[in-house]
Amino acid sequence: MKNILHIISSARGQESYSYRLSTAIVEKLMDTDPNASITKRNLTKEFPPFIDEILIPELYKTPKDYNEESKRLLKYSDVIFNDVKNADIIVIGTPMHNFSISAPLKAWIDLLIRPGITYNFDNTGARVGLLQDKKVYLAIASGGKLPDTMRENDYIESYIKTVFQAYTGITDIRTFRVEGTIENNYSTDDYKKIIQNL
Template sequence: MARILNIISSPRGEQSNSIKLANAVIDRLREKEPASFVKVKDLTRNPFPHLEEVHLNAFFTPAEKYTDENRAAIQHSNQAIQEIMDADILVIGAPMYNFGISSTLKAWIDHITRAGITFKYTPEGPVGLITGKKAYVAVTTGGIYSSGDYKSFDFVTPYLKMALGFIGITDVTFIRGEGFAVSAVQETALDTAIDSIVV
């Protein structure tokens, strides 16, 4: 049985192409392992706070010295990291907003990237501490960014590959749904993306 953590970062609900594509990935995974358990983490319904001084103070305070303020500030981070640790597979929906990821997804990443917890510094450089996980990222875009004139404008896939790899999740597959705002392909964009899914 696989434990799947589904990270939603689009606020568009049933109209969201990234949610539809991520759900299609999960359907394929469950075809292979019907007993798989799916936990949904909707970052738009329960958004993580953007990092402030109180969070950073908590991150760099030893647990035995926590104040009540530290405990309150760090609870989101601790919970998110534990959810990742408990999962075998992450399925992340990542719509492109202004060439990058949504601020809700960025806030989640900020809370799960913690020195000494999800990565550590060594003489050879940083080492990720979350290992043995597989991630699928459902990237949806209005334009075409996998090739052509706008390829260099895609800051979603390289950033997520780096950010996930930095904490140790290096087995990452990107599934692209492209051209949702391009008249020539928008009607078939989702079906084309779903057909490309390999798990």
């Protein structure tokens, strides 16, 4: 039985295209594995806190240095880490906001990534991700449509791939897009078409 983690990060509720696309992905995964369990986290209903001067040193402590205060401060980070650790598949929906991911998703990632927890260093000094063998399906919604010649201006896919590969070891990351949402409406069939190769 697979565990699916569904991360929602658009504040636009059920009107959100990234919500609808990521939900279509989760539904398709459920079709192939009806016994899969789903953990759904709407980051805009419960905003992850931004890292601050108190939390940053705790995030960068290795577990052997935690004290009671660390454990209290790291509670939210621990929830995020355990969600990811327990998941086989992570489905992330994000709007494109100013060419990048949504702010709550960035806050979530800043709380997820921790030395000694999501990555370590081997005896050659190379960084090794500790959450390997998981899949990420990334659902991006953007108001505009980038021509293929400007794909380098889409920082979302490259950022998500880089941060997950470097700091968690997750390399199996696939992207699905709803583009041009300012002009187009998308039907259920359109979402099915976008994810037909899932």
